[in-house]
Amino acid sequence: QNILTVCFSVGYSAVALNHVIDFKEKKQEIIKPVSPSELFPSLPIVQGTSKRIKILTRLTLVVSDPSHCNLLRSTSANIRLYDIIAVFPKTEKLFHIACTTLDVDLVCINVTEKLPFYFRRPPVNMAIDRGIYFELLYTPAIKDSTMRRYTISNAISLMQICKGKNIVISSAAERPLELRGPYDVANLGLLFGLSESEAKAAVSTNCRATMLHGETRKSACGVVYTVKKPRKVEEEETAVPACKKAKTQA
Amino acid sequence: MVRFKNRYVLCEVVSEDPRCRQCIEDRTLGLAVRDAIARVHGDYGLACCSISFTVKYLNAYTGTVLLRCRKDSYRLLCSALPFVRYLESRAQRYPCFLNTLHVGGTIRTCQRFLIQYNRTQLLRLLQNCTNEEERQCIQKSLLSCSLTEEQSQSGDEEEDDGTE
Numbered sequence: 001q002n003i004l005t006v007c008f009s010v011g012y013s014a015v016a017l018n019h020v021i022d023f024k025e026k027k028q029e030i031i032k033p034v035s036p037s038e039l040f041p042s043l044p045i046v047q048g049t050s051k052r053i054k055i056l057t058r059l060t061l062v063v064s065d066p067s068h069c070n071l072l073r074s075t076s077a078n079i080r081l082y083d084i085i086a087v088f089p090k091t092e093k094l095f096h097i098a099c100t101t102l103d104v105d106l107v108c109i110n111v112t113e114k115l116p117f118y119f120r121r122p123p124v125n126m127a128i129d130r131g132i133y134f135e136l137l138y139t140p141a142i143k144d145s146t147m148r149r150y151t152i153s154n155a156i157s158l159m160q161i162c163k164g165k166n167i168v169i170s171s172a173a174e175r176p177l178e179l180r181g182p183y184d185v186a187n188l189g190l191l192f193g194l195s196e197s198e199a200k201a202a203v204s205t206n207c208r209a210t211m212l213h214g215e216t217r218k219s220a221c222g223v224v225y226t227v228k229k230p231r232k233v234e235e236e237e238t239a240v241p242a243c244k245k246a247k248t249q250a
Numbered sequence: 251m252v253r254f255k256n257r258y259v260l261c262e263v264v265s266e267d268p269r270c271r272q273c274i275e276d277r278t279l280g281l282a283v284r285d286a287i288a289r290v291h292g293d294y295g296l297a298c299c300s301i302s303f304t305v306k307y308l309n310a311y312t313g314t315v316l317l318r319c320r321k322d323s324y325r326l327l328c329s330a331l332p333f334v335r336y337l338e339s340r341a342q343r344y345p346c347f348l349n350t351l352h353v354g355g356t357i358r359t360c361q362r363f364l365i366q367y368n369r370t371q372l373l374r375l376l377q378n379c380t381n382e383e384e385r386q387c388i389q390k391s392l393l394s395c396s397l398t399e400e401q402s403q404s405g406d407e408e409e410d411d412g413t414e
Contacts, residue, residue, distance in 0.1 A: 006264070010264070010349055141333075142332065142333060142335065148290075176266065177265070177266065177335075177345050177346065177347055178347075179347070180332045180347060180349070181349040181350060183349075183350045183351070184331060184332040184348075184349065184350050185332070187325075187328045187329045187331065187332065187350070188329065188332055190325060190328075190329050191290075191329045
């Protein structure tokens with residue numbers, strides 16, 4: 001709760017709380033997310049505007065095996081309660097699957113060790129088309145020097161493939177002092193190879209797009225498509241009753 | 251006109267320990283920032299940024315810091331500021347972090363921003379304060395803060411001092 005208070009005082013308007021599910025253990029149940037109302041009796045107001053702060057819940061699946069992905073297809077009720085779903089692929093095949101077919105909002109990119117696989121252009125382009133964002137963490141970079149090197153090298157290799165689009169920078173802060181303000185995080189984006197406008201977008205507009213993506217994933221099941229019929233048919237239809245009328249009158 | 255262009259970076263020191271604010275000094279802060287730049291950008295970055303690097307203004311009560319650097323190297327400075335993790339003074343380490351508020355070209359623009367920012371902070375404090383006296387005190391200072399003509403060269407205006 002401390003972390004959240006610091007977040008809001010620094011100027012963030014929406015925060016997502018993360019639960020990580022790791023599949024190394026035998027069986028894991030997906031826990032129900034903590035409801036935000038338990039943390040704050042009344043949500044404080046964003047600095048500078050008069051809106052309330054949003055607290056979202058987020059689930060991260062650490063997948064190292066294709067069978068773990070079945071969990072996403074299952075209709076477990078608890079998954080639907082999370083607003084944003086992220087996947088953390090450990091192998092190249094899983095990265096490909098996550099970008100192309102899995103129903104997630106974010107794909108986490110590992111920053112704590114050297115990537116075992118190189119990014120290729122086709123799955124990254126497909127992910128960008130589908131509206132999936134790639135996520136980078138910045139807290140390990142602040143803590144440790146070797147992590148910093150891995151973070152920067154992984155981030156720059158990602159940038160070279162995706163040209164800086166669809167990036168979200170987030171913190172995995174466990175203590176309130178590991179947090180940084182939004183302006184600072186955008187400046188960190190400059191270190192990762194983003195241009196200045198892309199870095200600002202990585203903190204603001206891309207995150208909002210991820211939230212909306214999560215909402216559409218939760219609610220939308222199908223699309224209703226209405227097509228306007230061509231005018232000729234309409235006139236004929238209206239003409240027919242007129243003739244009928246004339247006949248009856250006559 | 252040929253003159254050296256500077257960038258002034260306005261930051262706020264945020265920490266959990268209330269004693270940290272009292273021990274903020276310009277030397278300790280300058281050392282901490284230089285150390286962070288050296289760790290992130292190496293010798294080249296440190297040399298570039300320290301051409302005209304000083305701590306121009308420091309307010310120990312609110313934790314506001316104004317740093318100056320050259321316009322060519324302000325990006326190096328700004329990207330290294332998130333890496334400041336602690337302030338060290340008198341053999342004691344205080345964990346903290348710097349929150350960048352505003353980057354401006356002159357001290358006056360930073361001062362204007364600071365006054366607006368302090369006004370919003372006072373409004374926020376107003377919501378949180380429970381004592382009626384405190385409330386009235388804050389309201390009075392809110393109504394009386396403004397940018398006056400009597401400016402010292404280091405832009406030392408806080409809203410407590412500013413009166414019409």
